[in-house]
Amino acid sequence: MHNKSLSELASDLKSSAYSSVELTQYFLDRIHQHQPSLNAFITIMDEQALAMAKVADEQIATGSAGALTGIPMAHKDIFCTDGVRTSAGSKMLDNFIAPYNATVVEKLNAAGMPILGKTNMDEFAMGSSNENSFYGRVKNPWDLERVPGGSSGGSATAVAARLAPVATGTDTGGSIRQPASLTGITGIKPTYGRVSRFGMIAYASSLDQGGVFGTSATDCALVLEAMSGFDEKDSTSSEQAVGDFSATLNNSLQGLKIGLPKEYFKEGLDSGVAKVIDEAIAEYKKMGAEIIEISLPNSHLAIPAYYVIAPAECSSNLSRLDGVRYGYRCENPENLQDHYMRSRGEAFGNEVKRRIMVGTYALSAGYYDAYYLKAQKIRRLISEDFKQAFEKVDVIMGPVAPNTAFKIGEKSDDPISMYLSDIYTIAVNLAGLPGMSIPAGQADNLPVGLQLIGNYFDEAKMLNIAHQYQQVTNHHQQMPTAFESTASNKGEA
Numbered sequence: 198m199h200n201k202s203l204s205e206l207a208s209d210l211k212s213s214a215y216s217s218v219e220l221t222q223y224f225l226d227r228i229h230q231h232q233p234s235l236n237a238f239i240t241i242m243d244e245q246a247l248a249m250a251k252v253a254d255e256q257i258a259t260g261s262a263g264a265l266t267g268i269p270m271a272h273k274d275i276f277c278t279d280g281v282r283t284s285a286g287s288k289m290l291d292n293f294i295a296p297y298n299a300t301v302v303e304k305l306n307a308a309g310m311p312i313l314g315k316t317n318m319d320e321f322a323m324g325s326s327n328e329n330s331f332y333g334r335v336k337n338p339w340d341l342e343r344v345p346g347g348s349s350g351g352s353a354t355a356v357a358a359r360l361a362p363v364a365t366g367t368d369t370g371g372s373i374r375q376p377a378s379l380t381g382i383t384g385i386k387p388t389y390g391r392v393s394r395f396g397m398i399a400y401a402s403s404l405d406q407g408g409v410f411g412t413s414a415t416d417c418a419l420v421l422e423a424m425s426g427f428d429e430k431d432s433t434s435s436e437q438a439v440g441d442f443s444a445t446l447n448n449s450l451q452g453l454k455i456g457l458p459k460e461y462f463k464e465g466l467d468s469g470v471a472k473v474i475d476e477a478i479a480e481y482k483k484m485g486a487e488i489i490e491i492s493l494p495n496s497h498l499a500i501p502a503y504y505v506i507a508p509a510e511c512s513s514n515l516s517r518l519d520g521v522r523y524g525y526r527c528e529n530p531e532n533l534q535d536h537y538m539r540s541r542g543e544a545f546g547n548e549v550k551r552r553i554m555v556g557t558y559a560l561s562a563g564y565y566d567a568y569y570l571k572a573q574k575i576r577r578l579i580s581e582d583f584k585q586a587f588e589k590v591d592v593i594m595g596p597v598a599p600n601t602a603f604k605i606g607e608k609s610d611d612p613i614s615m616y617l618s619d620i621y622t623i624a625v626n627l628a629g630l631p632g633m634s635i636p637a638g639q640a641d642n643l644p645v646g647l648q649l650i651g652n653y654f655d656e657a658k659m660l661n662i663a664h665q666y667q668q669v670t671n672h673h674q675q676m677p678t679a680f681e682s683t684a685s686n687k688g689e690a
């Protein structure tokens with residue numbers, strides 16, 4: 198069952214090849230089997246998942262099921278789930294039971310998808326390796342000594358190891374695309390505003406965007422469509438019509454104009470990764486696409502601008518976590534100041550503290566104009582670069598990350614090196630554009646992702662471009678050999 202597409206699973210459920218309860222139990226068994234080695238989940242929701250699956254079976258039996266009804270999935274533990282711990286990977290929220298559902302959760306619940314559990318993540322989505330979680334490191338299923346990428350590494354690992362058919366994630370500077378690349382799966386971050394941020398614990402509000410991981414563009418299209426749409430509870434939510442993301446998947450790519458930014462293929466890109474990307478581009482040329490070299494001249498400023506803007510917003514957003522209303526509270530404080538200092542000092546991890554301090558400094562009197570305001574001006578220049586590029590091309594392609602998955606601990610003591618892992622993804626968030634990673638092959642037996650960057654609200658076109666590539670290649674069908682079998686006693690279907 199774990200190698201089937203969402204459409205195949207839906208067909209099997211409809212034909213009563215197995216029930217949603219059986220399917221959900223099958224994936225729960227896989228999660229429990231591999232959780233000790235991967236640490237992909239923070240909370241496994243056995244009881245709730247099976248209860249939701251039972252309801253889905255009733256809907257299927259009465260003919261009221263939708264395209265996703267009965268297919269289980271997992272949520273990144275940054276989306277609030279009513280009555281279930283929502284920790285954001287932090288000690289600060291280890292005891293927080295969400296009193297409501299995030300809009301994304303509400304929409305996928307309405308679609309009839311049982312929730313297998315909440316996936317592990319870098320604390321408050323701050324990280325590129327999933328080594329910053331209060332609940333321990335997540336392992337890459339292709340090599341347990343390597344990172345899966347971050348901050349949505351738990352969701353990426355869960356899908357890559359086929360512990361869940363699909364999973365949600367969030368992307369603030371590459372946190373869906375980079376782990377998708379490092380674990381060999383498909384991941385899409387839609388246009389800013391396409392998916393509601395209500396109930397999604399904020400890191401950097403002007404950059405955060407929810408998205409989805411799947412094994413294929415087809416699966417991502419189905420789930421992203423169900424997640425998307427205007428939400429009056431989110432002031433940044435777009436009223437742009439969603440449409441049918443699956444309807445144009447089979448459109449021809451003849452005459453497609455692909456832009457290759459010359460800045461993405463310079464020194465710093467691993468030669469093995471570059472070779473895989475070149476081969477992927479060659480496949481698109483065979484399908485009738487035209488390759489055009491473009492320039493994004495301000496792309497080298499994306500990382501310094503991001504690491505002023507994102508920490509500034511994080512400093513503001515996390516100021517509410519003071520141990521008074523909810524979250525971790527220190528024991529026996531001497532006074533209010535001691536309470537604040539110790540509660541935050543004891544509950545936040547080192548990376549979160551680092552970003553809070555940087556952000557507070559950038560927003561402080563005398564430095565706002567020099568840092569934060571200047572970073573916002575650079576952000577505008579980066580957006581203009583993309584705008585000019587899309588006057589010439591339909592989509593932009595390039596690498597997702599400069600290297601394949603690095604070893605656990607390799608960059609833990611070098612924040613700058615870690616930040617450079619997102620060098621090709623951050624500009625997309627600064628501009629608010631949709632971005633995607635699709636499996637393109639391997640370098641040194643580790644997955645490499647091809648990045649697709651679309652124009653605003655061009656998710657359907659981007660998914661079409663990804664799907665057509667996956668029709669002529671099988672990279673997206675490959676999975677780590679150690680996770681091909683299952684110990685489930687339910688048997689294969």
